Amino acid sequence: SQELEQSPQSLIVQEGKNLTINCTSSKTLYGLYWYKQKYGEGLIFLMMLQKGGEEKSHEKITAKLDEKKQQSSLHITASQPSHAGIYLCGADTSGSARQLTFGSGTQLTVLP
Amino acid sequence: ETGVTQSPTHLIKTRGQQVTLRCSSQSGHNTVSWYQQALGQGPQFIFQYYREEENGRGNFPPRFSGLQFPNYSSELNVNALELDDSALYLCASSPGTPHRSQETQYFGPGTRLLVL
Numbered sequence: 580s581q582e583l584e585q586s587p588q589s590l591i592v593q594e595g596k597n598l599t600i601n602c603t604s605s606k607t608l609y610g611l612y613w614y615k616q617k618y619g620e621g622l623i624f625l626m627m628l629q630k631g632g633e634e635k636s637h638e639k640i641t642a643k644l645d646e647k648k649q650q651s652s653l654h655i656t657a658s659q660p661s662h663a664g665i666y667l668c669g670a671d672t673s674g675s676a677r678q679l680t681f682g683s684g685t686q687l688t689v690l691p
Numbered sequence: 692e693t694g695v696t697q698s699p700t701h702l703i704k705t706r707g708q709q710v711t712l713r714c715s716s717q718s719g720h721n722t723v724s725w726y727q728q729a730l731g732q733g734p735q736f737i738f739q740y741y742r743e744e745e746n747g748r749g750n751f752p753p754r755f756s757g758l759q760f761p762n763y764s765s766e767l768n769v770n771a772l773e774l775d776d777s778a779l780y781l782c783a784s785s786p787g788t789p790h791r792s793q794e795t796q797y798f799g800p801g802t803r804l805l806v807l
Contacts, residue, residue, distance in 0.1 A: 583733075585733075612795060612796075614798070619779060619801070619803065620800055620801065621693070621695075621697075621781060621798040621799050621800040621801050622734070622781065622783075622798040623693075623798075624693075624795050624796075624797065624798075627795050667733050667734070669733075669734075678724065678736050678739055678747050678749070679724075679734075679736060679796070680736065681726075681733030681734045681735070682733050683731070683732055683733050684731075684732075684733050
């Protein structure tokens with residue numbers, strides 16, 4: 580099994596709907612990073628979580644870290660077409676934040 | 692805009708050739724990491740450089756090598772290219788030392804490499 584599992588692999592939602600993306604690590608998390616990527620482009624940093632129970636929000640995107648379960652979730656409220664893209668979680672499982680392990684990504688499509 | 696640039700944007704090579712990809716980090720960013728992203732997959736860590744020395748390596752063979760220069764630029768070199776090397780190559784830079792986990796990485800737009 581993969582070190583970092585992301586689900587779902589793809590998601591199609593109607594504009595205005597809420598959605599959640601999950602990320603589960605098989606190793607202890609020193610930090611969990613969420614990035615967004617447009618197809619074939621670089622990664623745009625969204626949020627970083629380090630402490631169990633930590634929750635961060637930016638505009639309509641909220642991320643939470645459950646350290647005990649080694650899980651993180653990304654929640655988008657009232658989705659918009661601009662939210663479309665590939666969402667990637669990256670885990671620091673070595674204590675070195677520069678050596679991230681990434682999940683396979685979640686392809687999000689928002690239908691107008 | 693992350694302040695990290697990469698060149699070239701696209702590249703086509705044939706099997707067995709050698710390639711050099713370049714990355715320019717933000718001023719003051721002493722740590723640079725390189726990732727390989729195959730189609731439909733998440734990025735995979737290749738290696739990391741801090742103050743011009745390799746400071747961590749993923750599961751990649753020695754034909755993947757790198758250099759980091761004092762002017763915050765860096766290179767990824769791949770020798771004896773194989774078909775499976777076709778991927779998007781991303782560099783990411785960050786300030787501070789490699790073990791300061793509270794700082795994030797800023798990614799460049801990537802170089803798309805196609806090996807025929």
